[in-house]
Amino acid sequence: MSTSTTDPMIGRLIDGRYQVRSRVARGGMATVYLATDLRLERRVALKVMHGHLADDSQYKARFIQEARSAARLAHPNVVNVYDQGQDQETAYLVMEYLPGITLRELLGEHPVLTNDQALDILEAVLAGLAAAHRNGIVHRDLKPENVLLADDGRIKISDFGLARAVTAQTATGNALLGTIAYLSPELVTRGVADARSDIYAVGIMLYEMLAGEQPYKGDQPFQIAQQHANDTVPTPSTKNPRVPVEIDELVLWATARDPEQRPRDARAMLDQVLEVRRLLGEGGGTPATTTMQHTMVLPPAAELAATGETQVLGTRARARTSPQPVNSTLALARASERRHQRGIWLFVVVLLLAAIAGGTGWYFGAGPGSQVMIPNVSGLEPAVATSELEGLDLVVAETPEPVFSVDVPAGLVAGTDPQIGAAVAHGATVTLLVSQGPEPLPIPELVGQTEEVATQRIADASFSKATTDYRFDDADRGIVIGALGQGPDGAIDLVPGETYGEQQPVTLVVSLGPIPSVTGMGVDEASETLEGVGLIASTAAGLADFHDEIPAGAVIRAEIPEGPVREGATIELVLSKGIEQRQVPDIVGKTWGEAKPLLDQAGFRIEFQNGASEFLSAFPGSIVRSTNPDAGTSLDKGSTVTVRLGVD
Known part of the structure; x- marks a missing residue:
């Protein structure tokens, strides 16, 4: 496992709940992080889709499909999915965190496993896979990278990103989405997958665990794909003589090129694995007896489906120094000859069993005992969902049940009761759960x-x-x-x-706090002050004004833009032009009542000459005899003008 201190996700709080701690692994579609669920105070694995795939609706659909597929499974050998959501542009899954390694990492350190070790892992994988197949889910991407080996001994399957319903047909364009080394022949040639395609991948993994390498090699992916389509997988005993014939036959059965010759699903193969372990005993894959060993002839899936049980046919002497590939077709023919010799009474028994099996198959397949799987109608209008369910011979309750839903908009179907994916009898009543939106x-x-x-x-x-x-x-x-x-x-x-x-x-x-005052500062000081809080000072607008106290070139005020001011905003500075210059008005010869308003308007202070001017100023009719300085002289606003008054 690896971590990265430069990963921008490290330390991030996702959806206000999941605190990202470190990076665990990175794949082609997503990166897995160790995170803490702050609400439930537990460690979780946070799977985050790569940012460059976020706009690809096809990848996002697969990502969400993983959550939906795994959420339908509750099994000790399947990694639990707790949550799924999106934080801004970040799509994520929250999964059970299992400290440990993957099967790929184990094979990197120990390329060849013992028979017992391989069967232990195989048994756990098939148990989890059986739960998926039982719920109508095909994994489609089984490989050692998706088998987790926890430190406490638990073995679990992960990554249902390519999972599909068992009955779904996969388009040829998507057929090679799984890892090429584990693709079944039908995926390579026809682009379709069902439960038996998963079995093929399991068989390849079993071969790899025992032989120390994959059965097919090539410089280009298409070369490996061609071998899957045209060649027969060899027995692992050709590479590892310690592998018994019973396990060889398991590999041949699981990797048969014809899907009809493989186990019909993981449950069928798991039953046979348990039988193999019984035959081999608990001695590390060594047969229980040394002179005469049981050899299994594994029938095609169609025959297993008819009988409903795993068969172990015949015995033969085992006299070889190294295991040889088993010719399953020849073994079946010999077993068939022995069956014909059992007598007419066995024929009658077979007819009775066939009749019982046929009747049972009719009852559960097309008769009263058959069942219907509730389809996924989530996100549909209630009328559309009703039509789809009724088309499957189900009865929809007249009154839907309102539920709150974070993911489904109000007015659309959020689920069903019984739940989506459940198998129910024909004519069963299904209640639509209609979203009222978030609670x-x-x-x-x-x-x-x-x-x-x-x-x-x-x-x-x-x-x-x-x-x-x-x-x-x-x-x-x-x-x-x-x-x-x-x-x-x-x-x-x-x-x-x-x-x-x-x-x-x-x-x-x-x-961010108040905008700092820059009044009275020079332009450089004001700019530095504003930039210190993330604002940009500007004098580009050329704003300036006269000011009686602030010297020319200094800042009178900052013009704050309307609306919210955020970091990076531009603040215009209004600069001082200094004290305004005014001209002394021509008031000589005017009465004091006429002259005083002109001096006040010009902004000058008034001082009277010696004598009775102060007295005379009280009389508006007094005449202005002179001014100092003379009319037309420019003075700073607020300067003093001396006035001499007189009377006629």
Whole structure:
């Protein structure tokens, strides 16, 4: 297992719940991380789809299919899937975490396993696979990389990303999605897969565990595919003489080129594996007797289906120094000859058994005992789902049952009762579970809290944290100043005490603190101050004004743009032009009542000459005799003009 300290996912909080700790493995479709479920306080395996595949609907559908397929299975030999979702552009699965190694890693260290070790792993794989086949699921990508060997001894199958229903036909274009070394001949030639295709892959893995290598090799994938289609898999004893004939025959049975000659499903092969272990005893794959050994002739799947049980036919002396490939066709012919010699009474028994088997097959296949698998109608309109179910001879309850659903929009079918995938009798009643959308939950108090506290409250309230909108505000830095949700027409304000849908996204609006004042600073100092908080200072607009106190070239004020101000915003600086120059008005000869408003309007202070000017200024009719300085002289606004008054 490997980890990466540069992986941007490390340390990330997914959906406000899953804290990513380290990277466990990376594949062609996704990366698996070790994470902590903060809500349930447990370690989980977080499988994250590669970002470049997120826009590919086909890959995303396979990713979601893995969750749905594995979620339908509850078996000790299948990795549990706990959750599935999407955080922004990140699609993920949450799975059971199993510390240990894969079968591929084990074979890398120990290429050849003992017979007992191989059968132990085979038995666990077939047990988990039998549960999948029983639930109508074909794995389609069995290989040592997808077999997990936990430190505590548990063995589990993972990665149902290519899984399909047993009855589904796979298009030729998708046939080679599995690993080429384990593809069955029918997948190579016709692009179709069923449960027997999984059995073929299991047989190849058994060969590899015992022989120390894969049966077919080539420089190009198509060369290996051609060998799968045209050649017969050799027995592992040709590479490893310690492999007994019984296990050789298991490999030949599982890897027969004709699917009809293989076990019909994992349960049938598992039964035969258990019988092999019984015959070989518990002595490391060594037959229980040394002079006479049982040899199994494994019948085709069709014959097994008719009898419903695993057969062990005949015995023969085993006299070889190294195991040789078994000719299954010849063995079957000899077994058939022996059966014909058993007498007429056995023929009668066979007829009776055939009649019973035929009657049983009719009863459960087409008669009253036959069953129907409830199809996946999730996401359909209730009327469409009803039509599909009734077409399978099922009765749909008149009144649907309302349920809350995070994944299915309101008004569409979220599931069924009995559940999707369940086998029920013809004419059984199925109740549609119609989504009401996410469950409305109370909104907690978020404004005024720190971002960390608010994020935890969002998780505790069963909402999902979307993004954080950082804005400049008068509130202290890091304090939540608002919370936004997603409504039908866009963003909405989330008010504490009101309700909002479960697991729906919440955007926190967090203060970056107030914009610092730059009044009176030089341009360079003001720019440095604003850039220190993530803003851009600009004088490009050429804004300037006169100011009585701030010297020319210094900043009078910063023009704040309308609306939310975020990091990276541009702030225009208004610069001072210094004190404005005004001309002394021509007021000589005017009455004081006429002259004073002109001096006030020009912004000058007034001073009177010696004598009775102060007295005379009280009389608006007084005449201005002179000014100092003279009319037309330019002075700073606020300068003093001396006025001499007189009377006629």
